[in-house]
Amino acid sequence: MPVYTFVLTDIMNAMGTVRTRSKEQEAKNKKQRTKMVKIAILLSSLIFLFKLTTNNSQLTTVSADIDCSNPSFGEIDVCLDRIKGELDALKPAHEYNKKELEGLKKQIAGLNSQINGLSNQLKKTETEISGREKDLEFAQGIFENNLSL
Numbered sequence: 001m002p003v004y005t006f007v008l009t010d011i012m013n014a015m016g017t018v019r020t021r022s023k024e025q026e027a028k029n030k031k032q033r034t035k036m037v038k039i040a041i042l043l044s045s046l047i048f049l050f051k052l053t054t055n056n057s058q059l060t061t062v063s064a065d066i067d068c069s070n071p072s073f074g075e076i077d078v079c080l081d082r083i084k085g086e087l088d089a090l091k092p093a094h095e096y097n098k099k100e101l102e103g104l105k106k107q108i109a110g111l112n113s114q115i116n117g118l119s120n121q122l123k124k125t126e127t128e129i130s131g132r133e134k135d136l137e138f139a140q141g142i143f144e145n146n147l148s149l
Contacts, residue, residue, distance in 0.1 A: 068079035 066075050066078055068075070068082060071079045
C-alpha cells in the first residue's frame with residue numbers, strides 16, 4: 001500500500017471520530033438545552049407564583065395593618081384615600097337623610113300648627129262651657145224660685 005493511502009485512511013478515521021464526537025456532543029448539548037428549558041420554565045412559574053401570592057398578601061396586609069387613628073407618615077395617603085372612599089359611599093345616604101329630615105320638619109311644623117289650632121279651639125270651648133254653666137246656674141235659680149212659689 002502506498003503511503004498516501006495510510007495518510008488518507010488516518011484522515012478518514014480522524015474525521016469519523018470527529019463526526020462521532022460531534023454527534024455525541026450534539027446529543028449532550030441537546031440534553032443540556034432541554035434541562036435548561038425545564039429549569040427556566042420551573043423558575044419562571046415559581047417567580048409567577050411568588051409574585052401572585054406576594055401581591056395578594058400585600059393587599060391584605062395593607063388593609064389589615066394600617067391603623068388610621070394614628071397613621072405614620074407613609075400611611076397618611078392610604079388613610080386619606082380610605083376616608084374619601086367612605087365619604088363618597090356615605091354621601092348619597094346623607095343626601096337622602098337630609099331630604100327626609102326636611103320632610104319630617106315640615107310634618108312637625110304642620111302638627112304644631114294643628115296642636116295650636118286645637119288648643120285655641122279648646123280654650124274657646126272652655127269659655128263657652130263656663131258661660132253655659134253660669135247660664136245654667138241662673139236658670140236653675142229661677143226654676144227653683146218658681147217651684148218654691
